[in-house]
Amino acid sequence: MARTALLVILLSSLSWALISDENLRAFEKTYAINRPGTNAKLKIKDKSTPYARYLRDLLEAGVNEGKLPIVPTDPNKLEETARKAMTVKGFNYIRGSAGEGATMDADRLGFRQWKIVPRVLRPTNPRNLSVTLFGKTYDSPVIMAPIGVHGIYHPDKEPGTARACAALHVPYTLSTASTSxxxxxxxxxxxxxxxFQLYWPKSDDMTASMLKRAKSNGYEVLVVTLDTWTLGWRPLDIDTANSPFSVGIGNAVGFSDPVLRSRLNSTPEQDPVAASKVWIPEAFPQRSHSWSELATLRKFWSGPIVLKGILSPEDAKRAVQYEMDGIVVSTHGGRQLDGAVGSLEVLPDIVEAVGDKITVMFDSGIRTGTDIIKALALGAKAVFVGRPVVYGLGINGTAGAHSVLAGLLADLDISMGFVGVKDISELNKSFLRRVQYPGDLKANN
Incomplete structure (x- = not known):
C-alpha cells in the first residue's frame, strides 16, 4: 500500500515535470531500479508507457494546478532559457563549438535532410521502446552522453544528472572530465x-588504474573517445579565457586517482593548479593513440569497449577488425574539428559498411524524439543525448535534467505511434525520405 501511495504521489500530485531531488531518490528506492535480484517495473494501469504519459502529466499539472513545465519543452527556448540561467562561462563552455560552428550546423541540418513518411491504420499500442546492447536490455535507446565539468553548470553536478537518468532508466555515461x-x-x-567514458591517458599505469576503479564501482561499458587527445579550437572559450581544467575544475577523476596522487608534491586539495599541470598532459597527451594500442585497453577492461568519434566507414571496418564491441558515430557535438561532415550524413554509409558485425550507436545533434527516430531508422541501435540535458541541469538542477529527458522520451514514444510502429525494432529506412528544401530552418545546436 505504501508503494502504491508513493506512485500516486509521484505521478499524479507532483507530476514528473516537478519531481525534486528527494523524490528522485524515493523513486529509485521504491522501484529498485536495476537492483540485482529484482525485476521491478513501473506499473501503469492503462496500456500507454510511462514515457507517453508524461505529456498528460504536464497538461494536467498546467490546466488543473496552474503549474507550467519547469524547463521549456521547445528545444530553441530551452537553450535561450539556459543562457539566462547559467553563468556566462558555464553556458559558453557547453554551447561552444569548434571554429565557426560549421560542424555543429551540419549535425543539425542533417536531420532536416530526412523527412518521415508515416504509416497509418496500424497497431501502435502498447509500444515497446526497449533495446538490447551488449547482451543487456535497456528500457529505451537513449543514453546520456559523456559531458564534463557539470559543476560549472549547476551545484548538483554529475550525481544530479545521474540521478535524473536513473529515475528514467537511462544509462549514465560518466566523463573523464568530470567535477565528480x-x-x-x-x-x-x-x-x-x-x-564510463575514457579520455585515453598517455601512460598505461594511469589508464589501468582508472579502468580498475570504474570496473570495481559497477561501470559496465567503456566508451573511448578518439577525437580529443587535445582540445579543439573553440573561440567562445579562447576569447574569454575559459579553461576550467587549468584551474582544477573538471579534473576530479584524475585528482582522485592513486597513480596521479603518487606523482604530486602536494595534494590536489592543497594546490589544484599544480596538480592540473600534471593531470592535463596525461588526459590530453597532444598525440593520438594507435589502432594497435587497443590491445592494451582490452587487457585492462573485461567488458564491452566502444569507440566514440567514428565518421569514416573505413575506420568503422577497422573497429570490427580490432574486435571492438561498438562504435559511436559522432562529431563530439561539433566541438573538435570544424568543417567536418555531420554525424547523420555518414551514419547510413557506416551501417552499410559494418552491418551487424559491431553495435553502431549515434551522437551529435539530437534535440527531439523524431531526431531519435531518424537516427534509429538509418541504422543506429541507440543514441547519445548531451547538450539539452545539461541545459535542463543548468536551469533547474536535477529536476531540470530529469524534465528534459522525460520530455525527450515522451516525444519519442508518442512520435513512434504517429510513425506507425509499436516496437522500436520496426524502424528502418523505408520510413524516411531524403529531401532538401531551400531555406529550411534548423533548430538550435
Whole structure:
C-alpha cells in the first residue's frame, strides 16, 4: 500500500515535470531500479508507457494546478532559457563549438535532410521502446552522453544528472572530465546502469588504474573517445579565457586517482593548479593513440569497449577488425574539428559498411524524439543525448535534467505511434525520405 501511495504521489500530485531531488531518490528506492535480484517495473494501469504519459502529466499539472513545465519543452527556448540561467562561462563552455560552428550546423541540418513518411491504420499500442546492447536490455535507446565539468553548470553536478537518468532508466555515461569522481557518481546511482567514458591517458599505469576503479564501482561499458587527445579550437572559450581544467575544475577523476596522487608534491586539495599541470598532459597527451594500442585497453577492461568519434566507414571496418564491441558515430557535438561532415550524413554509409558485425550507436545533434527516430531508422541501435540535458541541469538542477529527458522520451514514444510502429525494432529506412528544401530552418545546436 505504501508503494502504491508513493506512485500516486509521484505521478499524479507532483507530476514528473516537478519531481525534486528527494523524490528522485524515493523513486529509485521504491522501484529498485536495476537492483540485482529484482525485476521491478513501473506499473501503469492503462496500456500507454510511462514515457507517453508524461505529456498528460504536464497538461494536467498546467490546466488543473496552474503549474507550467519547469524547463521549456521547445528545444530553441530551452537553450535561450539556459543562457539566462547559467553563468556566462558555464553556458559558453557547453554551447561552444569548434571554429565557426560549421560542424555543429551540419549535425543539425542533417536531420532536416530526412523527412518521415508515416504509416497509418496500424497497431501502435502498447509500444515497446526497449533495446538490447551488449547482451543487456535497456528500457529505451537513449543514453546520456559523456559531458564534463557539470559543476560549472549547476551545484548538483554529475550525481544530479545521474540521478535524473536513473529515475528514467537511462544509462549514465560518466566523463573523464568530470567535477565528480568515479566513486561519487557510483554512490549516487548504485543500482542503475553506468558507462564510463575514457579520455585515453598517455601512460598505461594511469589508464589501468582508472579502468580498475570504474570496473570495481559497477561501470559496465567503456566508451573511448578518439577525437580529443587535445582540445579543439573553440573561440567562445579562447576569447574569454575559459579553461576550467587549468584551474582544477573538471579534473576530479584524475585528482582522485592513486597513480596521479603518487606523482604530486602536494595534494590536489592543497594546490589544484599544480596538480592540473600534471593531470592535463596525461588526459590530453597532444598525440593520438594507435589502432594497435587497443590491445592494451582490452587487457585492462573485461567488458564491452566502444569507440566514440567514428565518421569514416573505413575506420568503422577497422573497429570490427580490432574486435571492438561498438562504435559511436559522432562529431563530439561539433566541438573538435570544424568543417567536418555531420554525424547523420555518414551514419547510413557506416551501417552499410559494418552491418551487424559491431553495435553502431549515434551522437551529435539530437534535440527531439523524431531526431531519435531518424537516427534509429538509418541504422543506429541507440543514441547519445548531451547538450539539452545539461541545459535542463543548468536551469533547474536535477529536476531540470530529469524534465528534459522525460520530455525527450515522451516525444519519442508518442512520435513512434504517429510513425506507425509499436516496437522500436520496426524502424528502418523505408520510413524516411531524403529531401532538401531551400531555406529550411534548423533548430538550435
Amino acid at each position: 569522481s568515479i566513486e561519487e557518481v557510483a554512490k549516487a546511482i548504485p543500482y542503475s546502469p553506468k558507462w
